[in-house]
Amino acid sequence: MKIGLEVHVALPTKSKLFCRCSADASEEPNTAICPICMGFPGSKPMLNREAVRMALSIARALGCKTPSNISFLRKIYFYPDLPKSFQITQLEEAVGREGLVEYKERGVRIRRVQIEEDPAKIVRGDEYTLLDFNRSGVPLVEIVTEPDISGEDDLRDFMTELRSILYYLGVDIERELKVDLNISLAEQRVEVKNITGIKNIADAAHYEIERQEGLIREHRAIAAETRSYNEEKMSTVQSREKESNEEYGFIYEPDLATYDVSDIVPEDPVYATRIADSYAKGFHANAQQIREAILFNRDTLRLIDASKDSNEMRIVMNGIAILQRHKALDIEEGEFLRLLELLRNGTEIDAGIIRRLRLGEEININMRANLDELDDEIRKTIENEGALIEEYKSNKKVFNFLVGKIAKKYKASPRYVSERLRLILEGEEKGHRAL
């Protein structure tokens, strides 16, 4: 089985690719428009350098060769959403060529990374079609892979890796993503066009693989064709559009000439999977857990990086889980290290403590360093309060009173104290348990 992808992602630039209109397509329809993105006669494109820089960063991160000069092409086709009746895009002199994405000890080759403009948005009603040109000219990057993806699981893994790489370059594809999927189980190549969203890619691939397998089982021919994905029915249908490269009639975009990109400094890529694996190996921790925490989370990666000398990946991951629950992952590194200290000493971390940490307040924990001291104190209390102890089994209030008293004195977590107290009282103590 061979699967290849054409992934279109919107670049989060402030302005559009060829004009200064806002690239935020969510604004009131047809308000972020100008003569350039409306393709008015007389207007010319001006190239957005930040979009080029982002695209170059993506090309580099995907292991592509990047040229010192790029050029653009006109791809001509007639459709109501395309104001100039041609899309400015790239092909031969694209921003990146011949890349490789590696994950799980395998690789998918990247044929090309190209910059292009988004057409307008079409809103269809029963009796009408509306056009919103706010989206017209929003910068897109199209990533074209070779047909190296071997199946559904591989597709999922590749998309995860790609999403993570893009995430660390500031491009969040979870929200907006358009994919064309090429799947061939036999000789003939079937293209499924215009799939939107991460989940639909897997669903569309699943359906299409089953469909083609069915045809093969029945010894029927698979037609080389273009299909489109129906999200509601979760199936693919033959599509009416039949454009070929023959008909697109590409020529150079003469208004942009050749653009020198040799002085543009791309952003350094972050390969979260590799980082997770190396931490997991170094600290004998669970790679999957680390990976999940950092694949799409800059803060988690930052905090793990900051605390890597602590040598206690389990406590670090626990700290991260707690912060995640309290939506406090944006905590500063120094504060996080203090939090780890508290955790090591068995402190119950609640919203109050996190707040105090962030305010830089002192959190007093006298004997934190030695948990044995706490156990000694519990034993001492048991001796001193002999009479009360007799009652603890029948009266829950007595137990809670003791816990409160000890916890208060040592500013320790009530939950931890109650656990220790119960174990000691019941003579089952087996040493400290990690939280």
Place this chain on the structure above:
Amino acid sequence: MSSIREFSKREKPEDYYLRLVEELKKLNNSLNAFSVINEGLSSGMPFSVKDNICVEGIETTASSKVLKGYIPPFSATAVERMLASGFGFLGKTNMDEFGFGTFGLNSEKEARNPFDEKYVAGGSSSGAAIATSILRYHIAIAESTGGSIAAPAAFCGVVGFTPTYGVVSRYGLIDYANSLDKIGIVARSAEDIEETLEIIKGRDRYDTTCTGRALGREPRKRIFIIKELMEGVDESIKSHFTGFAERLKGMGYAVEERSVSGMEKAIAAYYVIAMAEASTNLAKYTGYKYGLKNEKYSEHYNEFFTNAREHFGIEAKRRIILGTFIRSASVRDRYYYKALRLRAELLARMEPLLEEGFVLAPVMPIKVPKIDEAKGLSPLEMYKADMLTIPPNLAGLPHVSFPYAYIGGMPLGAQLMTSHFNDYSILGVVKEWERVFTYRFRYNIGSL
């Protein structure tokens, strides 16, 4: 003194602009120089704008029915700069539809030559050249893709200047072929052109190909006549042209004949590139965003677009069809890419020559034809009339067209070209010429 400075110094009667507009309207009825005349003009040296260059709030159609009613919400950079320098907008000048034509006849109203109305004015900047020939104080902002400034300037007996590609911003120019389009100037003297060029040239962020490189004034003592260019020139012109070359010798220039191979391929290369680009530029006219609107919104978009595109003129349709064919994948190498290579080769062959001297040639291979004669030409014969103006236009070289003789009362034009960005140098030669040769004008509307 340039007429621009002269105009600013001269006292003007109170009703100067009113009378100017009145006289112009009258004469325009027979010559069809203007598509729009600004009756509210009340100050500044008048300047006109070719109808494919946008002026905010003024209908701009590039002489095409498909753009009827298009009122651009912005002005071209060149227009902005003229207005900011105190020039007064006089109107939009007639042209061949989208610039597709050599004679000024591909327009709803055919342009007529001010020397004799039976003759063509030349195109595609027909109106710009006529306006310059009939107005005493006036500058025309025009545009050339393959000779659209030089040709009408030669036929109407005025000075037409096409700068190096990328010197004047194309922002606001309705595209014909973007890699060939140049905004230029038509005026009555080289001095006026130089002063206007100072105003409209220079870097513009709205046109990426407009670099703002400094323009040179490197003089050359030698003038070359390219043998291959003279081969197709009408015998009736040759003797006059030789006489002109002799006069240049008398002015101290060494005039020599040179050979440049491959010149004959320039026309084909030009039309391939021009049509390929034009067919993409015209794709945007689909009848729902601007210009002539197709109101039948219930149609499928394919039918809708097809109907909207019925309104192109015959020459526009021809170029769309040929251009679309040229771009199709199976022949793109054979035509489009080959033409791009030929363009680069032509420039490479001309560059060393242009480092040594200027190149001189007639502008048109024929005398000014009568309107009826021009109408009888086949498309191929029409394209061939551009054989002398295409080389400098294809290579993006600065060139200036100016009158050097009159036969049968009609002007003959010569053109001088030089290397990229050496634009001022050729204007210097024309200034020298103007000291020994007086241009003729039949009308002088707006004299002071």
